[in-house]
Amino acid sequence: MTPDPRPRGARASRHFLIGAAAALNLLVPAAIAETIPMSAERWDVAGDTAFVVQDGRQAIRIGPAPGQPPRGAEAHVRGLTFTTGTIEYDMLSPAIYDFAGFIFRADEQSNGELFYVRPHQNGNPDSTQYAPVVNGSLTWQIFSGDGFTSQHRFNYGQWMHVRADIYADSALITIDGTPALVIPHLKSRSRSGAVGLTSVHGALFANVSVTPIADYRDPHPAPPEPPLPAGTVAAWQVSPAMAEAEAMARAARGDWAGIAWQRIASESHGVDDLSLAGADGDARHTYIARFSLRSPGAQTAAMEFGFSDKVHIYLNGRLLYAGHDEQGSRDYRFLGIVGFWDTLFLPLRAGANEIAFVVTDETNGGTAAAARFAADAGLTID
Secondary structure, three states: OOOOOOOOOOHHHHHHHOOOOOOOOOOOOOOOOEEOOOOHHHEEEEOOEEEEEEOOEEEEEEOOOOOOOOOOEEEEEOOOOEOOEEEEEEEEOOOOOOOEEEEEEEOOOOOEEEEEEOHHHOOOOOOEEEEEEEOOEEOOOOOOOOOOEEOOOOOOOOOEEEEEEEOOOOEEEEEOOEEEEEEOOOOOOOOOEEEEEEEOOOEEEEEEEEEEOOOOOOOOOOOOOOOOOOOEOOEEEEOOOEOHHHHHHHHHHOOOOOOOOEEEEOOOOOOEEHHHHOOOEOOEOEEEEEEEEEEOOOEEEEEEEEEEOEEEEEEOOEEEEEEEOOOOOOOOOOOOOOOOOEEEEEEEOOEEEEEEEEEEOOOOOOOEEEEEOOOOOOOEEO
16 A cells, blocks of 8 residues: 555645635525536636546546646535535546545535545555545544445546435445445534535546435434443543644643633544644644543553644643654554554542643644543543
8 A cells, every 4th residue: 555645745735625615605406406517617726627528528627637746636616505415427537646536515614525536546445535624624544444435446547427425414425336435424514515526636527417405314324423432532622723832832831821722522433633623724733632530549540542643742741752653654554544553651640630632733634632541440531
């Protein structure tokens, strides 16, 4: 598996929702399909795009022309707001490095949903990817596995037909009539917004059609997500994004004055998406995420934890751990997927203890923290 380029370089990919704030004042009547013309007046484009004819089809090329280096591009349908219904298109993607797919419910705060295929991973367990977008941050390192990635084999070099059935809280993606990914729980906070296309290496899209369907119901709804296991940190106090040096200095002093904390609940797998506390940027790529731990007595407690991409962990103002797990940091195939991969032994005092994670992510795979303890350790998590 070749490492992804997504979290590398400056935050150009942060702009994948460019155009989400475009005029969205024309509503398509429910249950009436609209075929979107492949002409400039119906698309808001960002990056290298072109309207072309390929194999007799009017198409849009998203990304550079053949032979040019990859660089992200996207196009949003002008004058269309989408909530639930179907999105369909034909796509021609060369079997090369790419992340080609579609955006939906892209709102003015850079939240939305993204699905793409990865030609260079054809047939691998992550050949497709669903990634929620939160305050402009892609979250593919936070969300992976069932419901987010899938194994699918494509006929690259040939036109393939993609259909998405988008329900209020779930979705089904089929490719050439075969289910490719079931998304039982959509994770973005966005409920309505723009529809668009994206690619980094010049995929072609044609026959784009959108059918808004009010109150479109999933015929096979998933059960509610179960509660987190006992001992998992179920919510964190999270700061707005700030400079890393300031965050580390505050954590060392326990200085929280003037910080507008937000209580952010962990996701269904126990990982907290820190971008929910607000967007980062302009040299502010660090969040402080903290929780309190009450111990019945002095003891050493094992904390399993995860993060993305870099962390400093403080216990009662004392730095105990520093590490990083960005893509490629552990081996050349490591993607930086967040999990409970590491364990830190905390020398707790009797009574209240404060744990603070200073988490920095200067890339675009999702800024995250996660922690859990043995359920029988006698600890109370606040």
